[in-house]
Amino acid sequence: MAASAGPRALLAASSPHYVYMPGLPGAFHWLIYVALIVCLVVAAWLFNRRVRAAGVSPAELAHGLREIASKGPGEALAVVGAEVFGQRRVRRRPYAGLMHLLIFGSYGMLTLGTVLIAVQHDFTGRFFGVTFLNGNFYLVEKALLDTAALGLLAGVAMAAWRRLAIRPVTLGARPTVVVAYAALAVMAATGLLLEAMRELAYPVSWSHWTYAGHLVALAITPLVGRLNLGAYQATWVVHVIAAFTFMGGALATALDHVVLVPLNIALQSSRAPGELRLPFNLAELLESGGDLEGVSSGFANPSELDWKRRFMLASCVNCGRCEEVCPANAAGRPLSPRKLVQALKGDLLSPSDGAGDLFARGVLDTDTVWSCLSCGACARECPAFIDQPETIVEMRRHLVEEGNVDEAKALVLAQLERNQNPLGLPSYQRFARLAEAGVPTIEENPGAEYLYWVGCMSSYDQRAWGVAGAVISLLRLAGVDFAVLGESERCLGECQRKLGDEAGFQMRSMEIAETLRSHGVTKIVTHCPHCLVTLGRDYRSLGMEFEVVHHSELVQSLLAQGRLPTPKSWEGGKLTYHDPCNLGRLSGVFDAPRGLAASVAGESFVELERSREKSFCCGAGGSNYFYKVPAQESVSGLRLGQAQAAGASTVATACPFCLSMLEDAARTAPGGQGPRVADLAELLAEALGLEATAAP
Amino acid sequence: MRILVLAKHVPDTTEIRFSPTGELMVRQAPTKVNDYDRHALEEASRLRESGAEVVIASVGPPEAAKTMKEALAYGADRAVLAGGAWVADADPEAMAEVLAAIARRQGPFDLVLAGDVSEDGYNALVPGLLAAKLGTPYVRGATALGVGAASVKVTRLIGDVEEEVEVALPAVISVTRLLNSPRVISTMAVMKVPMSKVETVDLGELGLDPAAFAPGALSTRLSAVRPVQSKRGNEMLRGEPAEIAAELAAKLRGMGVL
Numbered sequence: 001m002a003a004s005a006g007p008r009a010l011l012a013a014s015s016p017h018y019v020y021m022p023g024l025p026g027a028f029h030w031l032i033y034v035a036l037i038v039c040l041v042v043a044a045w046l047f048n049r050r051v052r053a054a055g056v057s058p059a060e061l062a063h064g065l066r067e068i069a070s071k072g073p074g075e076a077l078a079v080v081g082a083e084v085f086g087q088r089r090v091r092r093r094p095y096a097g098l099m100h101l102l103i104f105g106s107y108g109m110l111t112l113g114t115v116l117i118a119v120q121h122d123f124t125g126r127f128f129g130v131t132f133l134n135g136n137f138y139l140v141e142k143a144l145l146d147t148a149a150l151g152l153l154a155g156v157a158m159a160a161w162r163r164l165a166i167r168p169v170t171l172g173a174r175p176t177v178v179v180a181y182a183a184l185a186v187m188a189a190t191g192l193l194l195e196a197m198r199e200l201a202y203p204v205s206w207s208h209w210t211y212a213g214h215l216v217a218l219a220i221t222p223l224v225g226r227l228n229l230g231a232y233q234a235t236w237v238v239h240v241i242a243a244f245t246f247m248g249g250a251l252a253t254a255l256d257h258v259v260l261v262p263l264n265i266a267l268q269s270s271r272a273p274g275e276l277r278l279p280f281n282l283a284e285l286l287e288s289g290g291d292l293e294g295v296s297s298g299f300a301n302p303s304e305l306d307w308k309r310r311f312m313l314a315s316c317v318n319c320g321r322c323e324e325v326c327p328a329n330a331a332g333r334p335l336s337p338r339k340l341v342q343a344l345k346g347d348l349l350s351p352s353d354g355a356g357d358l359f360a361r362g363v364l365d366t367d368t369v370w371s372c373l374s375c376g377a378c379a380r381e382c383p384a385f386i387d388q389p390e391t392i393v394e395m396r397r398h399l400v401e402e403g404n405v406d407e408a409k410a411l412v413l414a415q416l417e418r419n420q421n422p423l424g425l426p427s428y429q430r431f432a433r434l435a436e437a438g439v440p441t442i443e444e445n446p447g448a449e450y451l452y453w454v455g456c457m458s459s460y461d462q463r464a465w466g467v468a469g470a471v472i473s474l475l476r477l478a479g480v481d482f483a484v485l486g487e488s489e490r491c492l493g494e495c496q497r498k499l500g501d502e503a504g505f506q507m508r509s510m511e512i513a514e515t516l517r518s519h520g521v522t523k524i525v526t527h528c529p530h531c532l533v534t535l536g537r538d539y540r541s542l543g544m545e546f547e548v549v550h551h552s553e554l555v556q557s558l559l560a561q562g563r564l565p566t567p568k569s570w571e572g573g574k575l576t577y578h579d580p581c582n583l584g585r586l587s588g589v590f591d592a593p594r595g596l597a598a599s600v601a602g603e604s605f606v607e608l609e610r611s612r613e614k615s616f617c618c619g620a621g622g623s624n625y626f627y628k629v630p631a632q633e634s635v636s637g638l639r640l641g642q643a644q645a646a647g648a649s650t651v652a653t654a655c656p657f658c659l660s661m662l663e664d665a666a667r668t669a670p671g672g673q674g675p676r677v678a679d680l681a682e683l684l685a686e687a688l689g690l691e692a693t694a695a696p
Numbered sequence: 697m698r699i700l701v702l703a704k705h706v707p708d709t710t711e712i713r714f715s716p717t718g719e720l721m722v723r724q725a726p727t728k729v730n731d732y733d734r735h736a737l738e739e740a741s742r743l744r745e746s747g748a749e750v751v752i753a754s755v756g757p758p759e760a761a762k763t764m765k766e767a768l769a770y771g772a773d774r775a776v777l778a779g780g781a782w783v784a785d786a787d788p789e790a791m792a793e794v795l796a797a798i799a800r801r802q803g804p805f806d807l808v809l810a811g812d813v814s815e816d817g818y819n820a821l822v823p824g825l826l827a828a829k830l831g832t833p834y835v836r837g838a839t840a841l842g843v844g845a846a847s848v849k850v851t852r853l854i855g856d857v858e859e860e861v862e863v864a865l866p867a868v869i870s871v872t873r874l875l876n877s878p879r880v881i882s883t884m885a886v887m888k889v890p891m892s893k894v895e896t897v898d899l900g901e902l903g904l905d906p907a908a909f910a911p912g913a914l915s916t917r918l919s920a921v922r923p924v925q926s927k928r929g930n931e932m933l934r935g936e937p938a939e940i941a942a943e944l945a946a947k948l949r950g951m952g953v954l
Contacts, residue, residue, distance in 0.1 A: 292888045403879025410880035418708040418726050428713055504883030 298397030332632025732811025
């Protein structure tokens with residue numbers, strides 16, 4: 001390589017410090033800035049084109065971000081930090097997680113390294129004569145950057161292997177993304193090559209710190225005679241072109257998710273799992289006396305969605321994580337959350353021809369939206385923070401408003417109106433059994449500490465009677481001051497809301513809140529997780545505050561306080577616990593039921609593989625208890641099979657719907673009677689030798 | 697084409713019960729559109745989509761106005777609700793008289809559709825009486841309708857025989873629940889119906905003499921309602937399947953079933 005002896009000696013003798021672009025004409029330095037500006041302009045243009053295709057204007061996006069900033073960006077920053085920089089959800093898949101970490105982390109470090117050079121050379125050094133890329137900091141930085149270059153190469157290799165060899169069904173090997181990968185690989189490889197060439201041309205005493213470049217230098221030493229300044233400069237030009245090709249062009253490829261996903265995470269960050277946004281507040285709407293014409297709670301076509309939801313759909317990467325965890329999909333129902341979002345996204349970006357709603361145009365089938373169990377597994381898994389269950393409920397609302405639902409669903413809605421329960425049994429029979437057992441109503445025990453919300457299942461379903469009976473016996477034993485609403489209790493409307501009758505749900509919520517307030521109720525205990533999320537979270541979003549606890553939480557605290565004795569022995573074999581979706585994933589109650597299970601069964605407790613946040617649905621969620629959809633297998637059968645595989649002879653649950661579904665599955669389990677299924681309260685009451693109150 | 701649909705405000709029968717003292721407790725029961733009438737409303741709404749005008753006629757208490765909104769949500773142009781103190785004691789004859797007055801005032805109509813029976817009275821008389829008063833043919837029990845310009849083809853199911861009747865319009869047809877699947881009416885759909893679409897009229901406005909509708913002037917009156925205890929019971933048989941089967945057979949033979 002053509003280099004004089006002068007600078008060689010000079011560099012070798014000095015202490016470690018950064019040397020700015022040796023051997024390159026000064027004009028190159030300015031060319032980088034020109035290229036950077038061109039590249040940013042191209043990227044901005046591509047970004048604008050990308051979001052506008054989804055019907056979102058950059059102004060709306062900017063407004064949305066300003067809104068987050070003005071409300072206090074702490075939460076959004078924390079979520080974005082954990083999900084983007086911490087790659088929390090992405091890491092759940094080992095291969096893809098490592099690949100993402102290598103590419104994202106390495107690219108980030110290399111970009112930072114380049115920015116530091118620019119800052120030193122063109123800002124602190126130029127204006128203040130201050131340099132910081134010196135000494136030990138510089139050496140460590142160089143070593144880290146070499147590691148990043150290797151990491152990037154490894155990550156790109158993994159990505160290429162995945163797209164070209166593993167080929168998951170959801171990933172296509174589109175040419176654009178291959179160009180992006182190639183640009184990254186060339187950038188990293190030429191970076192190391194440049195280091196090596198520089199080391200040979202301008203040796204420094206600390207070159208072993210850039211260990212990867214040093215190894216390349218050793219490898220290319222035999223070629224030294226054929227290397228010249230031209231080759232060095234050409235390599236540098238290739239390096240810069242690769243870097244800017246990626247930076248400017250990534251948004252034109254499937255890698256656009258590096259911008260869209262963090263933005264969507266920021267926009268969706270403040271939402272609780274499973275929470276449905278209010279399409280309107282009926283109380284306010286009625287109070288304002290406004291015209292109801294044109295008021296709608298759902299959407300007929302994705303183009304009607306507000307910009308945040310359109311942006312959300314557009315940010316789907318098609319990774320398929322939702323599909324993998326979806327219980328409806330596992331049971332062979334006609335639903336894949338991935339395909340659903342992709343279909344809506346596709347229709348949003350290029351609407352298909354034809355008139356009518358998305359069902360009439362064949363974008364989706366109605367059975368698809370009715371297959372959803374609202375279990376929230378998909379949304380919890382989605383690294384892009386897409387809310388599939390909410391989107392599905394919004395399509396159901398449209399179907400209900402159009403009157404386009406079958407008789408089974410229409411019947412549930414009619415029965416809710418007439419009988420105040422989805423089962424269609426007379427409202428006056430709700431309290432009959434408990435009245436006979438002398439359970440006090442709130443009129444008989446005004447000012448009771450807890451209102452016990454019994455719920456429809458335990459008021460009417462013979463099997464679920466036992467759960468209320470066990471809870472009441474435990475509350476009585478512990479001396480808890482409680483009362484029930486009695487005949488004036490009625491369905492809280494969870495199934496009505498999931499079926500899509502939003503206005504009916506809100507109307508109901510106002511009436512029930514009024515009943516509760518008229519009795520001065522503030523603290524409520526319920527054994528039904530559906531009631532728990534509805535009364536605790538959904539009513540709160542409508543401005544009605546009640547303190548609601550699940551029976552597992554109350555009973556567990558009674559055990560901890562010593563107000564309930566701990567059972568002595570357990571003969572039920574291996575006990576496992578099925579996390580009801582509404583209690584676990586959607587309410588975050590995981591430990592209290594486990595504490596209870598451990599009190600009952602001690603060492604005999606075994607966890608299911610899909611437990612806690614990863615729990616699998618029983619098949620009743622999202623109102624599916626009340627109607628049928630085409631399927632190859634039953635969701636409850638699959639879940640029971642998981643419990644059987646764990647060797648459980650007793651399956652505990654904490655939801656009357658899960659109880660009914662799993663017990664039904666156990667009754668019809670292949671190979672005869674499956675494991676026993678019972679509520680945690682029933683198991684505890686039994687272990688304490690208590691008779692269930694008002695047992696049939 | 698102009699269509700009149702009869703839609704009745706009725707208490708929900710699943711919520712009606714007898715008090716411990718044997719009184720019929722109707723008042724607290726939720727009310728609704730008579731289920732049979734929903735099928736007539738659905739059919740009329742479908743005909744309206746191809747250009748028919750649909751008017752709903754009803755006899756009921758003031759709170760029936762809310763039920764009329766629900767009936768209108770199926771898709772009808774307006775509703776006429778005849779009310780007054782006399783409604784509480786009205787018999788099918790009186791109802792038909794008032795409905796005929798509405799039909800004449802709002803008419804002429806090409807087709808009158810009604811549910812076969814109402815869930816509260818279960819007389820299945822009003823549509824036939826109305827046809828007599830209007831002097832039109834009456835076909836009851838429609839399971840399918842083919843409405844033409846001058847006539848209507850009515851399919852009826854009688855036992856396991858299906859017959860098809862063609863009648864000239866105007867005509868009164870009462871429909872069964874096999875006719876169609878009424879659409880679900882969402883809460884929002886009902887709320888969106890403006891109250892202005894419900895016209896409330898009294899006997900005077902219909903040109904009828906209130907004296908003829910006084911309790912004493914009516915030909916029938918409901919004199920008593922009594923609960924009837926039906927004997928139902930169950931018995932669980934336990935043991936091995938073969939034993940249970942033998943025991944069950946013996947019991948059924950004992951009852952004379954086998």
